[in-house]
Amino acid sequence: MKHKYIADILLLSFISFVFTANASENKSVKDENVSAKIIESDASIAENSVAIEFAKKGKKIYDSYCIRCHGPKMINPGTVTYDLRRFPEDQKTRFMNSVAKGIKQMPPWGNKLSMEEIDLIWQYVLTDGKI
Amino acid sequence: MSKTITTALAAISVVAFSMALSFSTSAAEPSLSDLKNDPANTKDVLTYGMGWEQQRYSPLTQINRDNVKRLVPVWSHSMGDNRAQSTQPLVKDGIMYVTNHNSTTALDAVTGIQIWKKTFEYDPAVPGIVCCGNHNRGPAIYNGRLYRTTLDAAIVALDLKTGEEIWRSQAGDFDKGHSMTVAPLVTDGVIVTGISGAEYGIRGYIDGWNAETGKHMWRIHTTAAPGEDGADTWLPGRYEQGGGSTWLTGTYDPELNLVYWGTGNGGPWNAAFRGGDSKDICSVLAFNPKTGEVKWKYQFSPGDPYDYDGTSEMVLAELKIKGKNRKVVMQANRNGFLYVLDRENGKLLAANPFVDKITWAKGIDLKTGRPIDTDITKMVRKTVAMDEPVDIWPSAWGGKNWSPMSYDPVNKVVYANTLNFGFPFRQVQPEFKKGTFYIGIEWLGFTWPENDERGILRAIDPLTGKAKWSTPFEIPNFAGTMNTAGGLVFTGALTGEFMAFDNRDGKKLWEHKTGSGIISMPITFERDGVQYVTVVSGVGGVYPLYAGDERMAKVPAGGSVTTYALFDKSYAKK
Structure with a gap:
């Protein structure tokens, strides 16, 4: 439920940010895990803006690879392709695997994107496209 | 007595002879002359566009504006697929042929019962290089065969009776960004196809194939290499990934022996x-079409700063201009102008706005054939990386997108689903990376009109661009139109309604909601004295993907074919 408000929370409250980032952490994804790095250190306003920087990098990748099916700013009716704003924020592993290996109609992207890049897209997905 | 016997014998021999005749000729059907006569033949629909001219007009009148309220579905058939169904079925001898991205199906046109179905499998990476969904626009049929293209850039010939594959020829490499959705065009012994992929850094082309063997015969490239005509219109090397895809079917004039084929946007979009x-x-x-030799060409949008593909239907007609009948080719271009050209020599006869708001050009100079740029366009043409975005009307989707208009040869108007919104964007330095969008712009969504009439169905005078009538829609239509001598214009809504309009005033006379959204091309035909209308439903394409219209969340995916007839007519045959 809180998922809908993540972008607003990011801007307003670093405490909520830490909570969110914790929720999205998953130890099974070992490669350069950007969100894991963020939560290892103390939360601060500075890190909040770091998270937004990561999400912005993720948006750039999203805009080249994902936008044509998942929509500008992730706005998507969710009928023909998946509405990423509904993606459960505590299922990062599922996200990383789905993108890397492909799922249903989505092609595999693991040979075109590094795990770091997919991780950056995940940071953007956590914002519901609101940056 | 003996006279009766003689007559009976004569009748039997006539029947036997016609049976033998039909048996001996069936493998060669439809013939080239059958395809040529398609517009007048009300029993079949043998070509994309309901005729090589692509007028999408039928002389049938059984269903007309007085009785269309009694139109009811006779049968429906699932395509068993959730992707975009943007196809046009064909009908021959009571059998309907329908395609989508991964299947070809033959159905009994009167009952909807499946006769055969063949499915394709392709590499799961293929949908990664298509810009706008997994489409197929339809089959072509000729000499006992069905021809179609595949998403992984092949053309295949199937046996019309069984669906068995006869030959397959590769037209491109999906790994390099090529894909195919186009319905092939049959000409005399040569099948013509185009290619998709201008968003992925391809160099576009049109191919000719031997209909019998699938052997490649010729290729026309759509971007000019050094030494070719127009090479100096590119910065060095840029033609190699310059786009110019050819993703919609051209028209054919057998008397002039010319095919008219449109070419698409530049790659990257950044002009x-x-x-x-x-x-x-x-x-x-x-x-x-025999040789691929280009007789004339005309560029609608020089430099193409705004993704204004010129691929849309090149409708052929005869128009009276200054008292003289001219053979013309016309196109309602994405750039918002409706062009009429003399199809013998390419001379520009008219180019007028068919939408209300155009900000990229002030008009088209009939003498030079070139657009008169606005200040914004002058700036965009010379600025690779822009600091501030600009808002351009029509948007990158055009004043009309791919969904074909139809031409009414009686009233001399076209019926087109036009689009009414703008496109804010910023050009940025393009970076080519294989298998990704190569457009060199930052996409900022759309500018919607204040009255939220995003789409307008219009009857348009092709020579002036002026609307005879306009019927607005909040959610724009992306289906083709078809018109009939019964005074009707048919089209479909993205929300699923299949609709019929009065061709005099655009008033909606009838609708029936199908299972999903409609982005296909309706057809009509008659069988045993009954007129049928068929439409394919199944949402997809650019609008649900990119428009960010939350109303589309109420329209489920799911392909199906539905055929309609008048209530009493349809049930009289049961």
């Missing part, structure tokens, strides 16, 4: 990066 006019993107090429 300043390509430099100059970028010939021959966003053009029409008129060529000999």
Whole structure:
């Protein structure tokens, strides 16, 4: 439920940010895990803006690879392709695997994107496209 | 007594002879002359566009504006697929042929019962290089075969009776960004196809194939290499990934022996990066289908700063201009102008706005054939990386997108689903990375009109661009139109309604909601004295993907074919 408000929370409250980032952490994804790095250190306003920087990098990748099916700013009716704003924020592993290996109609992207890049897209997905 | 016997014997021998005749000729059907006569033949629909002219007009009148309220579904058939169903079925001898991205199906046209179905499998990576969904626009049929293209850029010939594959020829490499959705065009012994992929850094082309063997015969490239005509309209090397895809079916004039085929957007979209006019993107090429030799060409949108593909239907008609009948080719271009050209020589006869708001050009100079740029366009043409975004009307989706208009040869108007919104964007330095969008712009969504009439169905005078009537829609239509001598214009809504309008005033007379959204091309035909209308439903394409219209969340995916007839007529046959 809180998922809908993540972008607003990011801007307003670093405490909520830490909570969110914790929720999205998953130890099974070992490669350069950007969100894991963020939560290892103390939360601060500075890190909040770091998270937004990561999400912005993720948006750039999203805009080249994902936008044509998942929509500008992730706005998507969710009928023909998946509405990423509904993606459960505590299922990062599922996200990383789905993108890397492909799922249903989505092609595999693991040979075109590094795990770091997919991780950056995940940071953007956590914002519901609101940056 | 003996006279009766003689008559009976004569009748039997006539029947036997016609049976033998039909048996001996069936493998060669439809013949080239059958295809040529398609517009007048009300029993079959043998060609994309309901005729090589692509007028999408039928002389049938059984269903008309007085009785269309009694139109009811006779049968429906699931395509068993959730992707975009943007196809046009064909009908021959009571059998309907329908395609989508991964299947070809033959159905009994009167009952909807499946006769055969063949499915394709392709590499799961293929949908990663298509810009706008997994489409197929339809089959072609000729000499006992069905021809279609595949998403992984092949053309295949199937046996019309069984669906068995006869030959397959590769037209491109999906790993390099090529894909195919186009319905092939049959000409005399030569099948013509185009290619998709201008968002993925391809160099576009049109191919000719031997209909019998699948052997490649010729290729016309749509971007000019050094030494070719128009090479100086590109910055060095840029033609190699210059786009100019050819993703919609051309028209054919057998008397002039010319095919008219449109070319698509530049790659990347960023015009300043390509430099100059970028010939021959966003053009029409008129060529000999036997040899691929281009007789004349005309560029609608030189340089193409705004993704104004020139691929849309090149409708052929005869129009009276200054008291003289002219053979014309016309196109309602994405750039918002409706062009009429003399199809013998490519001379521009008219180019008028068919939408209300155009901000990229002030008009088209009939003498030079070139657009008169606005200040915004002058700036965009020379700025590879822009600091501030600009808002351009029509949007990158055009004043009309791919969904074909139809031409009414009686009233001399076209019926088109036009689009009414703008496109804010910023050009950025393009970076080519294989298998990704190569457009060199930052996409900022759309500018919607204040009255929220995003789409308008219009009857348009092709010579003036003026609307005879306009019927607005909040959610724009992306289906083709078809018109009939019964005074009706048919089209479909993205929300699923299949609709019929009065061709005199655009008043909606009838609708029936199908299972999903409609983005296909309706057809009509008659069988045993009953007129049928068929439409394919199944949402997809650019609008649900990119428009960010939350109302589309109420429209489920799911392909199906539905055929309609008048209530009493349809049930009288049961």
